[in-house]
Amino acid sequence: MNQTAEVSSKSSNSARNKTSTATTRILLVEDEAALSTLLTYNLEAEGFEVESLECGDEAEARLDESLPDLVLLDWMLPGVSGLEICRRIRAREKTRALPIIMLTARGEESEKIRGLATGADDYIVKPFSVPELMARVRALLRRSRPDRITGLLTAGDLSLDRENWRVHRGERHVHLGPTEFRLLDHLMGRPGRVFSRAQLLDGVWGEAAEIDERTVDVHVGRLRKALSIGEEQDPIRTVRGAGYSFDEHFGK
Incomplete structure (x- = not known):
């Protein structure tokens, strides 16, 4: 990944800041430790609550317990692949509308179509800049959960x-x-x-x-x-x- 954003510590938002991300929960499923740490810190710096997992099996079990507001899902995961997790999410009534952004090194057009056809709402190819990812997260949340993040x-x-x-x-x-x-x-x-x-x-x-x-x-x-x-x-x-x-x- 193009790690262009420096890891930053979590900070609280002012009461005057009307961007209500503080209670917005994001599930990050990424097995690359350095990338997971980078994204977690930057998402928390934006005011999101982040839970990070390393494999698809853990993600599926966690989704049975509690639903986040958005999932960042790596395509290539140990155990169950991110693509299969995405398919299972869309197949269940409880998680059918859950926003998903797929993270992958697969940049071919056919692979993008496959990811989107499986049910991903957005698809971002590695390497990518963290500011671009943050913009995509905010844009998807504005569309799917306008009550959680305003502009x-x-x-x-x-x-x-x-x-x-x-x-x-x-x-x-x-x-x-x-x-x-x-x-x-x-x-x-x-x-x-x-x-x-x-x-x-x-x-x-x-x-x-x-x-x-x-x-x-x-x-x-x-x-x-x-x-x-x-x-x-x-x-x-x-x-x-x-x-x-x-x-x-x-x-x-």
Whole structure:
């Protein structure tokens, strides 16, 4: 896997953050330990509750006990394959509507068709970037469980609409480029948490290896200029020697 997102610790969401992922449960079935750890930490950093398993037999038994809100399922697993688990999930009334994203190294069109025909809602080929996977998880949850994840973040007079890619400061529409929008989304979704430049590069750009860390400073500067005009309070906090964060007390 292209491990472009640095492992990050779990953080709590502000009460003002209306993206209700904190009670959203994801079952991750992946036998590659390093990848499982990477995805678990990044999903938890997004506010999801994650349970990780290594084989298909364990996943099937766990689904009999409790249903998650979404399953991330590797195709190649020891014991029962991910493809067979997907087929069994769709064959049972209790789990028929359970959202499934298949993770696989099989990139051929015929294999993608096979995975989707078996019942996967989405299909992502390794190697992939973690930001892309997170976007697919949020998109599938918005479609399948709109009560669990919405597209609106708010803090003070600032609002970010993920669905329509719009940001407002009170009645003022804030014009942001795609990178500045993703940067604000990343920071605003985890208020108070300090991100290093390397973490922001990994989480926002997804391909950090070929981008200089000072690029973050440039885009943070552009974001601040767009967000704060005149006497408006700057919601972005610089932590000397550490990085940047969204001020958890903004607007209070």
